[in-house]
Amino acid sequence: MKQEITLKKQHSGFAFFKQIASIVKSKFEKDAVSKSLKKTAITIVSILLFLGLWHLGSKALYNKEAAYRIEKALEEQGPAAADAERACIASGESRCQPNTLPSPTQVWASFMSLIADHHLIQAKKDAFNLKMESTNAKLIAQGKKAIVYTGRASFIDIVLTSIKTVFAGFLLALIIAVPIGVIIGLSPSLRSAFNWFIQIFKPVSPVVWYLLVFMIVKTLYIGASSDNAFVISFVSVGLCAMWATLVNTAMGVSSVDKDYINVAKVLKLGTFQKVFKVILPSSLPLIFTGLRITLSVAWMVLIAIELLAQSPGLGLFVWEEFQNGANDSNAKIIVAMFVIGIIGFLLDRLMLTIQQMVSFNKNEGI
Amino acid sequence: MSATITKTDNTNFENGIYYPSKVMLDLINLKKVYPTPKGDYVVLENLNLQIMKEEFVTIIGHSGCGKTTMLSMIAGLNSISGGNISVLGNPVKGPGPDRGVIFQSPSLMPWMTALQNVLLGVNQVFPHIPKKQRVDIAKYYLHKVGLDGAFNKKATELSQGMQQRVGIARAFAIKPKVLLLDEPFGMLDSLTRGELQDILIEIWNKEKITAVMITHDVDEAIFLADRVVMMTSGPRAKIGDVLTVDFERPRTRKSVLEHKDYYACRKHLIDFLEH
Numbered sequence: 001m002k003q004e005i006t007l008k009k010q011h012s013g014f015a016f017f018k019q020i021a022s023i024v025k026s027k028f029e030k031d032a033v034s035k036s037l038k039k040t041a042i043t044i045v046s047i048l049l050f051l052g053l054w055h056l057g058s059k060a061l062y063n064k065e066a067a068y069r070i071e072k073a074l075e076e077q078g079p080a081a082a083d084a085e086r087a088c089i090a091s092g093e094s095r096c097q098p099n100t101l102p103s104p105t106q107v108w109a110s111f112m113s114l115i116a117d118h119h120l121i122q123a124k125k126d127a128f129n130l131k132m133e134s135t136n137a138k139l140i141a142q143g144k145k146a147i148v149y150t151g152r153a154s155f156i157d158i159v160l161t162s163i164k165t166v167f168a169g170f171l172l173a174l175i176i177a178v179p180i181g182v183i184i185g186l187s188p189s190l191r192s193a194f195n196w197f198i199q200i201f202k203p204v205s206p207v208v209w210y211l212l213v214f215m216i217v218k219t220l221y222i223g224a225s226s227d228n229a230f231v232i233s234f235v236s237v238g239l240c241a242m243w244a245t246l247v248n249t250a251m252g253v254s255s256v257d258k259d260y261i262n263v264a265k266v267l268k269l270g271t272f273q274k275v276f277k278v279i280l281p282s283s284l285p286l287i288f289t290g291l292r293i294t295l296s297v298a299w300m301v302l303i304a305i306e307l308l309a310q311s312p313g314l315g316l317f318v319w320e321e322f323q324n325g326a327n328d329s330n331a332k333i334i335v336a337m338f339v340i341g342i343i344g345f346l347l348d349r350l351m352l353t354i355q356q357m358v359s360f361n362k363n364e365g366i
Numbered sequence: 367m368s369a370t371i372t373k374t375d376n377t378n379f380e381n382g383i384y385y386p387s388k389v390m391l392d393l394i395n396l397k398k399v400y401p402t403p404k405g406d407y408v409v410l411e412n413l414n415l416q417i418m419k420e421e422f423v424t425i426i427g428h429s430g431c432g433k434t435t436m437l438s439m440i441a442g443l444n445s446i447s448g449g450n451i452s453v454l455g456n457p458v459k460g461p462g463p464d465r466g467v468i469f470q471s472p473s474l475m476p477w478m479t480a481l482q483n484v485l486l487g488v489n490q491v492f493p494h495i496p497k498k499q500r501v502d503i504a505k506y507y508l509h510k511v512g513l514d515g516a517f518n519k520k521a522t523e524l525s526q527g528m529q530q531r532v533g534i535a536r537a538f539a540i541k542p543k544v545l546l547l548d549e550p551f552g553m554l555d556s557l558t559r560g561e562l563q564d565i566l567i568e569i570w571n572k573e574k575i576t577a578v579m580i581t582h583d584v585d586e587a588i589f590l591a592d593r594v595v596m597m598t599s600g601p602r603a604k605i606g607d608v609l610t611v612d613f614e615r616p617r618t619r620k621s622v623l624e625h626k627d628y629y630a631c632r633k634h635l636i637d638f639l640e641h
Binding site: 267281284 | 439441442443453460461462463465466471473475476477478486487490491520522578
């Protein structure tokens with residue numbers, strides 16, 4: 001019974017997977033099959049349409065820039081140079097390719113090359129670790145730090161760094177915002193005392209939060225050998241993103257159904273019992289709504305903050321590729337864009353699923 | 367305590383203290399005022415009512431006359447503007463489990479099962495008895511209201527009527543001195559209402575807890591009550607009339623309907639409401 005309910009809830013959470021799951025599940029229900037087939041077909045058609053438009057757009061931009069280059073060569077160096085340029089572009093030589101919006105195929109190729117690169121780096125890393133195994137064991141035995149691989153990070157490492165940072169920031173936001181939210185939710189006077197604070201700091205831009213955190217962490221870490229980019233970025237992410245949880249928690253706690261409070265009063269529940277048996281469970285749905293917003297805000301601001309903090313995540317990757325200006329840099333930026341979007345989507349689905357699991361009112365799903 | 371008092375009447379002893387009267391609940395010159403920008407609004411004034419031990423009193427009156435205000439003042443959920451309320455001679459100062467309340471909406475904690483909802487009260491009122499015994503108490507009352515198969519169902523999985531059954535079980539399980547019912551069946555369809563009235567009266571016959579119940583339903587008022595209290599319309603509402611229903615107990619719906627005084631009682635109430 002319980003299993004079935006969680007399954008149902010997950011379905012409503014993962015609408016995306018639901019389509020696939022329901023095709024498999026409802027083999028016997030013809031209606032459902034045709035419905036979900038139709039839905040899937042519409043999705044596929046829209047994806048194809050999107051890819052087609054993208055392809056045409058990038059082609060037009062490519063042609064425009066190619067024409068401009070030939071024109072420029074003609075003006076500056078004469079007809080011979082223009083012919084050479086035209087031939088060069090047509091030959092597909094990377095040196096003279098127009099640098100513009102990459103086409104879907106280029107982005108796909110970049111993605112594959114990033115994955116191949118990851119395997120390459122992984123192999124190097126494994127080889128390095130194997131080589132250093134005995135040396136490291138000795139170092140550790142002597143109480144010294146082991147030597148770790150410090151080569152270039154692969155794309156997958158970069159993504160993992162970003163996910164690690166966002167979860168650390170999310171946890172920080174949760175640890176700060178939920179208890180404070182509960183406390184100020186319980187007391188109207190504390191709520192008005194904190195109100196100005198929340199109203200003023202809530203709209204502050206991620207960049208400014210980063211600078212503030214930088215000021216503090218830089219001083220705290222003076223003399224410490226470890227790299228503080230990770231600390232700075234996750235703390236900034238947490239501070240930027242915690243406000244939604246803080247406000248939602250305070251609201252949830254302060255607006256518990258009056259009937260429940262009356263029941264608690266009639267039974268003369270103690271403060272501890274009242275908070276943990278009545279107030280917190282009834283505000284859980286709102287707290288999780290806040291946490292869901294917090295996680296998506298955290299993922300959004302992460303990119304900007306990583307860029308500023310020089311933390312080796314997706315934000316820095318995008319920025320470095322832009323600065324780099326290599327032939328496939330633009331394609332890599334678009335790859336990063338899709339990866340950011342897809343991970344953001346999955347994180348949101350994850351939170352929605354958890355939210356629906358803790359929500360006692362089944363009609364409340366968003 | 368003077369030695370002259372004989373212990374023949376045990377019902378007058380509560381925790382070893384002797385009370386000279388059989389009055390359970392005493393409302394004296396009760397007044398309720400809500401301040402508004404246009405001046406004070408007096409809901410209740412000079413309201414006097416005495417309710418005896420083991421008595422079932424229903425309160426009937428027009429909507430908005432202050433019935434619920436009065437009940438929530440007895441429950442301690444609403445402050446008293448003037449006069450006083452006492453339970454067994456002790457003035458009411460805030461809510462407490464000696465006055466169980468069954469609210470109009472079932473007010474169950476939706477994240478808890480039926481059993482947990484009842485246990486919430488039982489654990490609070492009987493913290494010193496073993497856990498198993500507390501669970502047994504909760505299960506006993508859930509059984510009494512006919513929810514044998516639904517102990518572990520979440521409150522949200524139960525129908526409105528079943529939720530209110532849990533509400534009844536929760537109120538009786540904490541063994542209050544007074545039971546306050548605020549239109550508990552108002553939101554139910556008439557079939558379910560009848561069922562729940564039967565359940566309520568059956569448990570009440572056994573436990574004999576002093577009960578005060580607000581209702582809009584004339585038949586319900588007569589069926590359940592020893593006395594029907596009629597309140598005048600607000601503002602400044604007070605007790606308008608009291609009708610004693612001395613039909614023999616235990617009652618069944620049929621015996622009440624066929625009682626020779628039933629229609630006279632009914633007419634009395636309707637005349638009052640339509641005056």
